Amino acid sequence: MKPIVKLLLEGGSLNTAQMAQVLKLSEAEVNRQLDELKKEGVLLGVRPVLNLSQEDSGLVRAVIEVRITPERGGGFNRLAERISRFDEVESCYLMSGGYDLLVFVNGASLQKVAAFVSEKLSTIEGVLSTATHFMLRSYKENGFLIEGKAAENERLKVTP
Amino acid sequence: MDSSRYIAKHVINLPKSGIRDFFEIVSKMKDVISLGIGEPDFDTPWHIREAGIYALEKGKTHYTSNLGLIELRRAINKYVEKNYSVSYRPEDEVIITVGVSEALDLACRALINPGDKVMFHQPCYVSYSPSITLAHGEAVPVPTFAKDNFALTVEALRAAWQPGCKLLMLNLPCNPTGGTCDRSQIEAIAKFAIEKDLIVLSDEIYSELTFEGVHTSIASIPGMKERTIFLHGFSKAFAMTGWRIGYACGPAGLIEAMMKVHQYSMLCASIISQEAAIEALVRGEDAMKKMRDQYHRRRDFIVRRFNEIGLKCHLPRGSFYAFPDVSVTGLNEKDFAIGLLQAEKVAMVPGTAFGANGSGFCRACFATSYEQLIEAGNRIERYVQSLAKKS
Numbered sequence: 001m002k003p004i005v006k007l008l009l010e011g012g013s014l015n016t017a018q019m020a021q022v023l024k025l026s027e028a029e030v031n032r033q034l035d036e037l038k039k040e041g042v043l044l045g046v047r048p049v050l051n052l053s054q055e056d057s058g059l060v061r062a063v064i065e066v067r068i069t070p071e072r073g074g075g076f077n078r079l080a081e082r083i084s085r086f087d088e089v090e091s092c093y094l095m096s097g098g099y100d101l102l103v104f105v106n107g108a109s110l111q112k113v114a115a116f117v118s119e120k121l122s123t124i125e126g127v128l129s130t131a132t133h134f135m136l137r138s139y140k141e142n143g144f145l146i147e148g149k150a151a152e153n154e155r156l157k158v159t160p
Numbered sequence: 161m162d163s164s165r166y167i168a169k170h171v172i173n174l175p176k177s178g179i180r181d182f183f184e185i186v187s188k189m190k191d192v193i194s195l196g197i198g199e200p201d202f203d204t205p206w207h208i209r210e211a212g213i214y215a216l217e218k219g220k221t222h223y224t225s226n227l228g229l230i231e232l233r234r235a236i237n238k239y240v241e242k243n244y245s246v247s248y249r250p251e252d253e254v255i256i257t258v259g260v261s262e263a264l265d266l267a268c269r270a271l272i273n274p275g276d277k278v279m280f281h282q283p284c285y286v287s288y289s290p291s292i293t294l295a296h297g298e299a300v301p302v303p304t305f306a307k308d309n310f311a312l313t314v315e316a317l318r319a320a321w322q323p324g325c326k327l328l329m330l331n332l333p334c335n336p337t338g339g340t341c342d343r344s345q346i347e348a349i350a351k352f353a354i355e356k357d358l359i360v361l362s363d364e365i366y367s368e369l370t371f372e373g374v375h376t377s378i379a380s381i382p383g384m385k386e387r388t389i390f391l392h393g394f395s396k397a398f399a400m401t402g403w404r405i406g407y408a409c410g411p412a413g414l415i416e417a418m419m420k421v422h423q424y425s426m427l428c429a430s431i432i433s434q435e436a437a438i439e440a441l442v443r444g445e446d447a448m449k450k451m452r453d454q455y456h457r458r459r460d461f462i463v464r465r466f467n468e469i470g471l472k473c474h475l476p477r478g479s480f481y482a483f484p485d486v487s488v489t490g491l492n493e494k495d496f497a498i499g500l501l502q503a504e505k506v507a508m509v510p511g512t513a514f515g516a517n518g519s520g521f522c523r524a525c526f527a528t529s530y531e532q533l534i535e536a537g538n539r540i541e542r543y544v545q546s547l548a549k550k551s
Contacts, residue, residue, distance in 0.1 A: 010454060011530045018534050022461050158183040158196035158507060160286040160335075 178513030211439035228256025310339025338476020
């Protein structure tokens with residue numbers, strides 16, 4: 001793994017000037033490497049990890065198991081890519097097991113998510129079935145615990 | 161009433177730890193970036209904590225044997241055999257203690273007659289000299305030097321040795337210097353110990369956190385197992401400081417003597433911690449290596465920063481401490497540390513807290529987040545520059 005990728009994973013919310021200091025590079029070089037990672041398709045983007053229940057966003061999230069018909073030549077890819085393009089779809093994975101795609105969906109309300117599933121998703125040619133599970137509560141987001149993380153400063157300030 | 165006249169002489173004469181003084185000052189300040197902490201910033205890996213919870217759920221709330229759970233002693237033997245190339249019988253050559261600190265204290269109390277001399281290298285962990293004194297021994301410090309990257313040299317040992325020396329304490333890699341010895345240096349120390357008929361107490365608590373080369377335990381050198389007490393624990397490598405769990409391995413006769421002291425003072429280590437420790441040894445290696453890799457990268461960063469700033473800092477081969485030389489600023493280590501704290505709210509521990517020859521140095525623990533290390537580096541730089549302007 002490249003040093004800059006390790007630092008992105010480890011360093012949390014360092015800005016490029018701080019990253020430059022750690023990696024002993026100029027800030028311009030850090031930006032160049034980040035651009036390169038983007039071009040290579042390794043770094044897709046950087047987003048904050050939020051506790052949305054605190055934000056009172058009204059956002060509804062659901063996980064949908066989708067069974068689809070594979071196609072000669074492309075397998076599952078064409079349909080999976082097509083489904084992924086909807087704005088409502090946050091993430092989309094091809095899975096082993098009882099269904100084919102696991103689709104994470106966001107919507108402003110229950111009705112909007114339901115409408116997406118019934119009108120958009122399940123009407124796509126090749127989609128055999130869907131099973132929608134609405135998320136009730138989040139306990140951990142992208143490696144961050146929602147509650148219960150002991151603060152760093154619970155350590156005594158000076159110890160032998 | 162003056163209560164001091166009731167206190168035992170060897171206790172009343174013990175100096176207060178320099179760390180304690182410094183802690184008093186730091187704890188009264190707000191928003192300090194502390195590089196003065198002697199423990200990992202990681203919480204104990206969850207699977208190890210889970211094992212502790214599970215132990216409680218299963219009603220593991222009783223005493224264990226004085227030596228500790230046999231399952232843990234077996235796991236320790238396997239772990240030590242694999243990583244340190246020396247093997248101990250779980251039945252009578254291993255004892256579980258309340259942290260390495262207790263193991264060290266047991267060894268001192270079990271082995272030292274009043275007046276026996278004990279050699280130990282300095283700068284060193286704060287409890288070494290007091291442990292000797294509390295056991296009515298006489299402390300014989302052996303200096304280590306920045307020019308040797310704070311490795312212990314046999315020349316320094318020879319120069320410090322005097323008749324009546326019975327024990328030699330080692331702590332490699334070392335708190336506070338991060339210094340350690342390579343195999344040839346360990347072999348030379350072993351030869352010296354055999355020549356002078358010394359028993360070696362080898363505290364290897366930082367051994368997993370060796371970043372370059374391979375850690376060599378003196379117990380694995382031919383002829384040394386029978387005269388070495390290998391001391392180790394879980395605090396640093398597995399981020400388990402608060403569990404207070406360590407162990408000693410050595411010749412059955414010596415372990416038996418330590419067990420006597422242990423059974424009348426401590427009885428046994430916490431069973432919950434012992435159960436969690438088994439999990440750490442059996443399944444904790446991946447989490448431990450991940451933490452070590454992070455310490456490694458942070459060390460490279462902070463040591464480079466100290467040198468850029470102009471505070472000469474050798475590369476500590478192990479532990480999570482950097483030990484920069486602050487004498488270039490014209491201040492002694494205490495004034496530097498206090499000045500830095502007041503001007504920039506960064507805490508480093510003055511080197512003299514770890515022995516007189518830590519003078520001119522400060523200890524900086526890099527077991528903290530990148531954000532904090534970066535900010536601390538910038539603040540220290542600003543402070544050093546402000547000192548240069550003044551002079």
